[in-house]
Amino acid sequence: xxxxxxxxxxxxxxxxxxxxxxxxxxxxxxxxxxxxxxxxxxxxxxxxxxxxxxxxxxxxxxxxxxxxxxxxxxxxxxxxxxxxxxxxxxxxxxxxxxxxxxxxxxxxxxxxxxxxxxxxxxxxxxxxxxxxxxxxxxxxxxxxxxxxxxxxxxxxxxxxxxxxxxxxxxxxxxxxxxxxxxxxxxxxxxxxxxxxxxxxxxxxxxxxxxxxxxxxxxxxxxxxxxxxxxxxxxxxxxxxxxxxxxxxxxxxxxxxxxxxxxxxxxxxxxxxxxxxxxxxxxxxxxxxxxxxxxxxxxxxxxxxxxxxxxxxxxxxxxxxxxxxxxxxxxxxxxxxxxxxxxxxxxxxxxxxxxxxxxxxxxxxxxxxxxxxxxxxxxxxxxxxxxxxxxxxxxxxxxxx
Amino acid sequence: xxxxxxxxxxxxxxxxxxxxxxxxxxxxxxxxxxxxxxxxxxxxxxxxxxxxxxxxxxxxxxxxxxxxxxxxxxxxxxxxxxxxxxxxxxxxxxxxxxxxxxxxxxxxxxxxxxxxxxxxxxxxxxxxxxxxxxxxxxxxxxxxxxxxxxxxxxxxxxxxxxxxxxxxxxxxxxxxxxxxxxxxxxxxxxxxxxxxxxxxxxxxxxxxxxxxxxxxxxxxxxxxxxxxxxxxxxxxxxxxxxxxxxxxxxxxxxxxxxxxxxxxxxxxxxxxxxxxxxxxxxxxxxxxxxxxxxxxxxxxxxxxxxxxxxxxxxxxxxxxxxxxxxxxxxxxxxxxxxxxxxxxxxxxxxxxxxxxxxxxxxxxxxxxxxxxxxxxxxxxxxx
Numbered sequence: 001x002x003x004x005x006x007x008x009x010x011x012x013x014x015x016x017x018x019x020x021x022x023x024x025x026x027x028x029x030x031x032x033x034x035x036x037x038x039x040x041x042x043x044x045x046x047x048x049x050x051x052x053x054x055x056x057x058x059x060x061x062x063x064x065x066x067x068x069x070x071x072x073x074x075x076x077x078x079x080x081x082x083x084x085x086x087x088x089x090x091x092x093x094x095x096x097x098x099x100x101x102x103x104x105x106x107x108x109x110x111x112x113x114x115x116x117x118x119x120x121x122x123x124x125x126x127x128x129x130x131x132x133x134x135x136x137x138x139x140x141x142x143x144x145x146x147x148x149x150x151x152x153x154x155x156x157x158x159x160x161x162x163x164x165x166x167x168x169x170x171x172x173x174x175x176x177x178x179x180x181x182x183x184x185x186x187x188x189x190x191x192x193x194x195x196x197x198x199x200x201x202x203x204x205x206x207x208x209x210x211x212x213x214x215x216x217x218x219x220x221x222x223x224x225x226x227x228x229x230x231x232x233x234x235x236x237x238x239x240x241x242x243x244x245x246x247x248x249x250x251x252x253x254x255x256x257x258x259x260x261x262x263x264x265x266x267x268x269x270x271x272x273x274x275x276x277x278x279x280x281x282x283x284x285x286x287x288x289x290x291x292x293x294x295x296x297x298x299x300x301x302x303x304x305x306x307x308x309x310x311x312x313x314x315x316x317x318x319x320x321x322x323x324x325x326x327x328x329x330x331x332x333x334x335x336x337x338x339x340x341x342x343x344x345x346x347x348x349x350x351x352x353x354x355x356x357x358x359x360x361x362x363x364x365x366x367x368x369x370x371x372x373x374x375x376x377x378x379x380x381x382x383x384x385x386x387x388x389x390x391x392x393x394x395x396x397x398x399x400x
Numbered sequence: 401x402x403x404x405x406x407x408x409x410x411x412x413x414x415x416x417x418x419x420x421x422x423x424x425x426x427x428x429x430x431x432x433x434x435x436x437x438x439x440x441x442x443x444x445x446x447x448x449x450x451x452x453x454x455x456x457x458x459x460x461x462x463x464x465x466x467x468x469x470x471x472x473x474x475x476x477x478x479x480x481x482x483x484x485x486x487x488x489x490x491x492x493x494x495x496x497x498x499x500x501x502x503x504x505x506x507x508x509x510x511x512x513x514x515x516x517x518x519x520x521x522x523x524x525x526x527x528x529x530x531x532x533x534x535x536x537x538x539x540x541x542x543x544x545x546x547x548x549x550x551x552x553x554x555x556x557x558x559x560x561x562x563x564x565x566x567x568x569x570x571x572x573x574x575x576x577x578x579x580x581x582x583x584x585x586x587x588x589x590x591x592x593x594x595x596x597x598x599x600x601x602x603x604x605x606x607x608x609x610x611x612x613x614x615x616x617x618x619x620x621x622x623x624x625x626x627x628x629x630x631x632x633x634x635x636x637x638x639x640x641x642x643x644x645x646x647x648x649x650x651x652x653x654x655x656x657x658x659x660x661x662x663x664x665x666x667x668x669x670x671x672x673x674x675x676x677x678x679x680x681x682x683x684x685x686x687x688x689x690x691x692x693x694x695x696x697x698x699x700x701x702x703x704x705x706x707x708x709x710x711x712x713x714x715x716x717x718x719x720x721x722x723x724x725x726x727x728x729x730x731x732x733x734x735x736x737x738x739x740x741x742x743x744x745x746x747x748x749x750x751x752x753x754x755x756x757x758x759x760x761x762x763x764x765x766x767x768x769x770x771x772x773x774x775x776x777x778x779x780x781x782x783x
Contacts, residue, residue, distance in 0.1 A: 034604065037606055120409075123420075137715070370631075373624045
């Protein structure tokens with residue numbers, strides 16, 4: 001290629017003709033344009049970097065003492081004496097926490113509402129339509145502030161709603177009863193989760209055996225037994241004693257109200273969670289509705305002709321097929337939800353962004369902090385995309 | 401009889417259906433009564449008093465004609481475009497009018513009503529003129545339209561700023577949200593087209609730069625980019641013409657434009673991918689060079705397909721302009737939060753003002769989403 005071009009180039013005598021040869025050669029033109037563009041970009045980049053040096057750079061300030069407390073910590077322990085890295089990490093954990101819980105409930109709500117939208121029942125389908133039209137078209141930030149204001153309208157702690165002593169609802173937050181254990185509780189839950197995953201794998205593995213006509217006892221039952229055995233054995237090994245943790249409200253001798261126990265849902269966390277779930281749920285509703293509507297109507301009719309019930313029709317025929325076109329846009333919504341969780345800065349829920357903002361206010365270094373935020377969100381997005389891609393591959397494999 | 405059959409089929413199909421109907425009827429009753437009770441027991445004088453502040457903030461009273469001029473030129477241009485591009489259905493227009501009546505019920509004064517009626521009158525005239533011209537199939541119509549857009553868009557900005565216009569710091573209220581969104585889309589659109597073309601091009605360097613730009617802006621949440629505009633951006637702007645201490649509103653505009661361009665680029669990329677390969681081959685066979693091919697064959701078709709998605713992006717950006725609240729720009733949301741804090745007689749009426757703010761955003765978004773839906777339907781029909 002290049003030698004050919006060179007030969008042509010040398011064979012021409014006048015400069016004008018030489019330029020003409022270059023001008024009409026496609027690969028040279030391509031190279032030339034890209035070369036010019038790169039020079040331009042390098043100059044631009046150089047300009048940006050030279051400007052950036054006038055700012056405070058580096059992450060050294062993150063190693064010093066934070067000096068501010070965070071209202072929400074989860075799993076990791078954090079006090080104001082820890083380093084700013086610790087604070088930042090707590091923020092990351094808080095973001096992941098609200099995103100994961102939000103993703104779970106938004107998906108649930110979206111699927112239910114999407115199915116409701118397609119219901120034959122006029123009222124149910126209109127409720128779903130109204131939900132989508134109202135909540136999708138108002139800004140998320142307004143919804144977050146709205147929920148916070150609503151939760152702060154709950155009665156004061158002195159006359160909190162207790163619902164017969166099982167939970168405490170006041171403007172300090174909502175305490176819900178849960179089952180908990182004194183020691184090793186979270187470890188046991190972790191083991192149970194891992195066992196659950198393992199038994200799911202076991203089930204599909206056994207199913208494969210069954211398909212190859214190996215005589216085997218029911219795979220479903222076997223995996224359930226496996227799960228139960230592991231669960232019970234670890235229960236006794238770890239010495240778990242389960243008890244129901246019912247929140248209580250007491251008044252001490254100074255007339256101060258003290259609430260304790262139960263699972264605490266603070267107004268900030270609840271507000272951001274409600275808003276994220278309801279807002280993202282509208283988009284998921286539309287995705288679910290669109291995907292199901294794009295299925296040929298013959299699928300529904302065939303399922304009806306086979307005598308499947310409505311529940312069977314949805315879970316065995318419609319959803320597995322619709323999932324293929326649901327998952328890619330759903331991934332997008334999950335990413336949006338994660339990014340949108342940074343709006344909790346408006347109501348002081350200490351997520352990544354809120355913590356970074358506090359650090360920026362205390363110690364400057366805006367550019368490195370913003371860079372850190374970018375990296376954090378990019379890697380969170382990457383994890384979600386990876387997970388959803390794996391899921392997508394599994395789903396699209398069914399039935400092929 | 402028909403009604404009875406309809407009710408039997410749609411509400412009382414089976415036993416479960418009857419149960420569902422009862423539950424949802426109660427649910428609707430519950431929500432409706434809660435809402436109506438709230439609306440009719442609340443004293444809405446707070447909106448009547450703060451009408452102007454909610455809509456335009458601290459914009460000086462004697463300068464309001466600037467906003468009116470911009471608003472009227474803009475609506476005349478838009479109705480002309482609608483008249484040229486597509487036929488309004490009667491049902492849809494009634495819907496738009498019904499929805500748009502809501503804010504007028506809240507905000508109207510005599511003065512405002514007269515102005516709005518005049519603007520409406522001229523918009524309808526321009527709509528019918530361009531509709532008529534389209535029916536006549538005059539070629540010059542599209543050129544007139546394009547030219548008037550090109551001339552008027554910069555003019556709108558000049559009307560707002562030049563010849564003793566109020567400082568940008570005085571901009572506020574719903575006006576700021578609208579103008580931020582409009583500027584973000586108008587400036588983001590051409591950049592988005594370039595980015596989409598760059599991402600689809602075979603020039604590896606250009607492709608790489610486009611991908612990095614798009615993914616960086618899509619990677620972090622908008623609020624982080626707004627903070628970038630607040631703290632860092634002035635350092636990156638050149639020192640010429642005191643560009644490096646421009647107002648926060650303008651900086652937010654810059655960042656919003658870049659942000660929306662990344663999203664628009666992805667939308668347009670989808671449109672580019674939807675063009676069949678045969679179109680490009682046919683263009684090559686006709687002897688068009690690559691620029692002609694792009695301008696006359698690929699882009700017109702791709703842009704046509706993505707119009708609904710661009711409208712959706714506009715809605716998203718428009719809703720996102722409420723985030724400038726966090727920067728301290730006096731946009732609609734900020735004013736809505738400040739009124740119950742600073743005006744003693746309305747102390748504590750946060751939820752009421754917030755709902756009015758939400759209503760304004762909702763009205764604009766729902767009308768636009770209906771527009772996008774009807775364009776989409778039309779595109780599907782013409783396929």
